[in-house]
Amino acid sequence: MYNYITAMRKLAIFLLFCLFLLPQSIKERLEERWSSLKTYSATLVVKQAKTSKLTKLDPDYKYFFNAKKTQIYFRAPHSLRLEGTPYGMLRVVYIINSNRYFVWVPGIGYKKEDNFKGIDRKTLSLDFGIIAPDFWNDYDLRVVEETKNSLKIEAIPKDNTRKRIIWINPNDLSLQKSWKLNSLGKLNVSYVYDNYFKDQSGVVIPRRIKMFAPDGELVAEGELQNIKINSPLPEKLFSP
Numbered sequence: 448m449y450n451y452i453t454a455m456r457k458l459a460i461f462l463l464f465c466l467f468l469l470p471q472s473i474k475e476r477l478e479e480r481w482s483s484l485k486t487y488s489a490t491l492v493v494k495q496a497k498t499s500k501l502t503k504l505d506p507d508y509k510y511f512f513n514a515k516k517t518q519i520y521f522r523a524p525h526s527l528r529l530e531g532t533p534y535g536m537l538r539v540v541y542i543i544n545s546n547r548y549f550v551w552v553p554g555i556g557y558k559k560e561d562n563f564k565g566i567d568r569k570t571l572s573l574d575f576g577i578i579a580p581d582f583w584n585d586y587d588l589r590v591v592e593e594t595k596n597s598l599k600i601e602a603i604p605k606d607n608t609r610k611r612i613i614w615i616n617p618n619d620l621s622l623q624k625s626w627k628l629n630s631l632g633k634l635n636v637s638y639v640y641d642n643y644f645k646d647q648s649g650v651v652i653p654r655r656i657k658m659f660a661p662d663g664e665l666v667a668e669g670e671l672q673n674i675k676i677n678s679p680l681p682e683k684l685f686s687p
Contacts, residue, residue: 473590473600474583480620481578486522488679489658489671491531491575500666502659519671524580526685527572529666541569542685549687562687565608565617567627573611576622576640576653577673586611597623609635619643621651630663634661646676 496513514531521527527543531587537554546569550559563569567587573582583607592599595617602611610632615622622640629635640653658667 491517496667566604567609619651
């Protein structure tokens with residue numbers, strides 16, 4: 448009898464130990480890994496872009512993939528600045544700061560500032576391979592497919608606007624692929640990432656981005672150069 452009770456106690460302790468060894472949720476893992484990313488800057492050098500296709504696919508990129516170079520600045524949790532010269536003509540500045548966005552074209556004095564109407568437009572940094580806090584805070588994440596080398600995750604915005612589907616590496620939690628869906632739940636545009644940069648903090652960010660139309664046609668390709676992680680960025684960069 449004594450041996451039976453002792454065995455049961457050992458089993459209970461073992462099961463309790465196993466309980467604490469259960470893997471973290473994907474949201475917790477993303478937050479833990481990516482929270483070390485405070486600032487990010489890089490130059491997006493566009494290798495190719497099909498202007499007519501880009502204009503139809505995504506309004507956020509009809510300018511910046513048509514610029515030969517776009518400067519990117521990011522600061523956690525919600526600030527992003529994109530600056531480029533599309534068509535080789537006028538400099539365009541696009542700023543996201545929390546729930547507001549700002550567009551400025553200095554050469555013609557054009558300015559626009561407004562609130563986002565949906566969460567899905569706010570997470571623009573994701574398209575550059577950055578999994579920022581606004582992503583795991585504003586979306587409900589669900590792993591729908593798991594393999595040895597990839598996790599397919601359905602991300603549903605908490606305001607029920609357009610959802611995303613992403614694929615991440617289960618080991619380093621880098622972004623492999625991202626789908627933007629339209630209001631009907633159909634694929635609008637997809638991004639594929641590779642050639643990764645690994646920072647000493649553990650954050651892994653792609654150096655190359657490819658953008659595809661729903662029919663699979665490659666419509667833009669860019670390379671991220673001069674990547675800097677956690678270097679000081681002045682607050683005025685993200686202020687209208």
